[in-house]
Amino acid sequence: MLNHFISTIPLFDAGIRRLLAAQCMDDASVNYGATVDFRKGFPEASCGIAAACITAFYTPESEFYKNPELLNRACLAMDYQLAKQHEDGTIDLVETNFHDSTSNAFNIQGLGPAYKILRRFTSHSPEEDALEERLYRFTKASGDAMVNCGFHTPNHRWVVSGALALCYSLLGDESYLHHIHRFLNEGIDCDENGEYTERSAGTYNIICNRSLILIAHELGMPELYDHVTRNLYLSMKYFEPDETICTMNSTRQDAGTDPSISAYYENFLYMAIETQNPEFAWMADYLQTKNLARFTLSPSSAAGSTAYFYRFLLEPEFVQKMLATPTKPPVPKYETLFVESGVYRYRDYDLSFTLIQNQPMFAKLQYKQHRVFFRFAGSFFGTLGQFQAQEILPIDNGYRLHYHARQGYRRPFMEKPDTWKWRDMDHSKRETVCVQDFDVNLDFSVHGNKLNVTVSTCGCERVPVKMELLFDAGGLYETPDTEFFTKPGDYVFWKRGTCQYRYSDGCAFVLNGGFYAHHYGATMRGSCGASPQCFTIVTTGFTPVEQVLSLSVE
Structure with a gap:
């Protein structure tokens, strides 16, 4: 299997450059520290900026390694986010959901890995300690909000559980673990063919898979990989000849759209390494060489890579396991x-x-x-x-x-x-x-x-x-x-x-x-x-x- 860590670094760095250029640095603006969503005209959460900057700062192979400006940018992003956090710990998905603890969960899934990287590699400079204090405040309040508040849709249970698994790994609060097991006690809504309740091959399959992978790794529950394996095999049967995804039966907003199969890249990459599945490894290699240039297309793309970079940085054996994974092309x-x-x-x-x-x-x-x-x-x-x-x-x-x-x-x-x-x-x-x-x-x-x-x-x-x-x-x-x-x-x-x-x-x-x-x-x-x-x-x-x-x- 290819070295996905090293070959992605130039693309990751290009994404960081775009992110830094897009972050609002006007201290008189209400958007100071955040990035305005081009489609909406206002920012959503800024945790992804902090996560990407932290990851790049501690990645020796990155051109931004130990660049102090990244710590400053991460602090500004967290200041913006903390100012938007409600007293109950929740944040808003401004486009539609308010006091929404599941928005905390989506953001913790990206920020939590970066927080783990900082805690492992910090030299406890004043700047690093100031940033860590901000990360702690947001993570603690978010973990409590996820335990005390609710959710909307079936996939949110696993998004919240994946985020709480990171919060538990970072903070050790037993209430987080208890809440995860309350969801797990409901059973994973993945049928014998690998279909999740929402049948969302273009969006929520990927999110459910990512969340179960997080829970499995952070809590030592490898049995959850079985659900992800079934779903990936099913999802491959929704791949069209032009490398789009058939979403005709989705019950969510991706229904009838034609997203790229590259959306499954991280799912295939992690599952190839964790389960040594040669077909998943081939898919990850193929998508990396063909589609990873997407990381250079938008400011948010760099933040998207954070959630899978962290194990390459924290677990050297994970890289070796990746390189030893065999590949085998699936037959379409x-x-x-x-x-x-x-x-x-x-x-x-x-x-x-x-x-x-x-x-x-x-x-x-x-x-x-x-x-x-x-x-x-x-x-x-x-x-x-x-x-x-x-x-x-x-x-x-x-x-x-x-x-x-x-x-x-x-x-x-x-x-x-x-x-x-x-x-x-x-x-x-x-x-x-x-x-x-x-x-x-x-x-x-x-x-x-x-x-x-x-x-x-x-x-x-x-x-x-x-x-x-x-x-x-x-x-x-x-x-x-x-x-x-x-x-x-x-x-x-x-x-x-x-x-x-x-x-x-x-x-x-x-x-x-x-x-x-x-x-x-x-x-x-x-x-x-x-x-x-x-x-x-x-x-x-x-x-x-x-x-x-x-x-x-x-």
């Missing part, structure tokens, strides 16, 4: 149905295919960086017609998405109700008549570079339906007698036969089997409506429908 070829998560994933090197339960965007076919998404809807009693698969079922040579809806009409009450107020009436006592069913089966099978889709409906007749295929705009749409360059929001009806969608690099999706019965598409009642960002190809019909489509990659 698999087919997996995650039943509990409601996700099917297929990967064959440059081609991937995804099915998602309980989402209107229920399928995605991707070849390299090019992708097409699928939606289906029928104009059935308002919102009841928007297809969201209730089941993913294995069938011969593929998988079926099934959806069922039922609706009817209500009759008058047989007896006078207790109230004239509509919302207070017990409508379950009404007779329901003219009940109609709407059943849709979408069958998918992948054969080499070709995806077959069978559309089958039954139940209520004459329901207008549509199948939408959503592409990234900017390509060339071609039929035997028409072609045009697409732009965002374009919406075309595919009547029959063959069409194709070609990109500037020569790659094309070839579509066969279109059908057409109406042009009630973009404005169909109860459906998601046309996408303003995508180019959409639509096929339409009236129930019952029995049709076969195919998409091939050329």
Whole structure:
């Protein structure tokens, strides 16, 4: 395995330079000592500045080693942070959460390792002692706040526990350890496939993994690595051919985004060393050589490296263990149905295919960086017609998405109700008549570079339906007698036969089997409506429908 410590130093130093340039040094400003978030126009916590400066100050390989200005900058950052800390010890995540002890936890996960570095290497100069006193005050108040206050989301339990593990290691307060075990007693919410509750492959998987790694190391609980191992293997099955992460089934803010797989770098690095897993080691090496230049992109990037630098500095044997870790490339070829998560994933090197339960965007076919998404809807009693698969079922040579809806009409009450107020009436006592069913089966099978889709409906007749295929705009749409360059929001009806969608690099999706019965598409009642960002190809019909489509990659 590569030496991730030494090769990252130049990138880390570049990040420090950007951080120092961004830190507000105007003593008349309300932001003095902090860094203004470019997107928000105000600072959040400044602990990351202190953590990065401390780490660089005590790293012999860094160009900032023993540079006294870093201690000054760290003190200024901590002064800003302490001034923002409430009497109960909590701090704010100004963009949304106030008196939020979980914000303390996120910050302690970065600051705690730097505090450990300072305590190990301090020469007890007046400047170092002054900084350590600030770190103690913030850490003690934060630890107490995390014990005495609460959390919002499932991942926060492990973020708080990871931070408290650092606080316990630093301060030895038994109440911290007791609080951690209260959370652990709830059980780790990581299923047998490695999926956490929030299914957040782009954000909170990484945070949960990092937190469990901290708890395992600081409290000597290596059994927690098993959960992280399962999640990393699952997460690798969410990696797309263009090295983004499939987030279609996330329940958090990363849903539908395309984050880089480099977000998992630190997870792979630590787990490779701790468990001697050769596939994780290969991933860490690959991401380091390909993606670590991100540390030079923003002032906050240097702070992000602090949490994994500390063990390289504090444990020389950790570096040797890293260098002795074998590597083995994972094979990007698999087919997996995650039943509990409601996700099917297929990967064959440059081609991937995804099915998602309980989402209107229920399928995605991707070849390299090019992708097409699928939606289906029928104009059935308002919102009841928007297809969201209730089941993913294995069938011969593929998988079926099934959806069922039922609706009817209500009759008058047989007896006078207790109230004239509509919302207070017990409508379950009404007779329901003219009940109609709407059943849709979408069958998918992948054969080499070709995806077959069978559309089958039954139940209520004459329901207008549509199948939408959503592409990234900017390509060339071609039929035997028409072609045009697409732009965002374009919406075309595919009547029959063959069409194709070609990109500037020569790659094309070839579509066969279109059908057409109406042009009630973009404005169909109860459906998601046309996408303003995508180019959409639509096929339409009236129930019952029995049709076969195919998409091939050329």
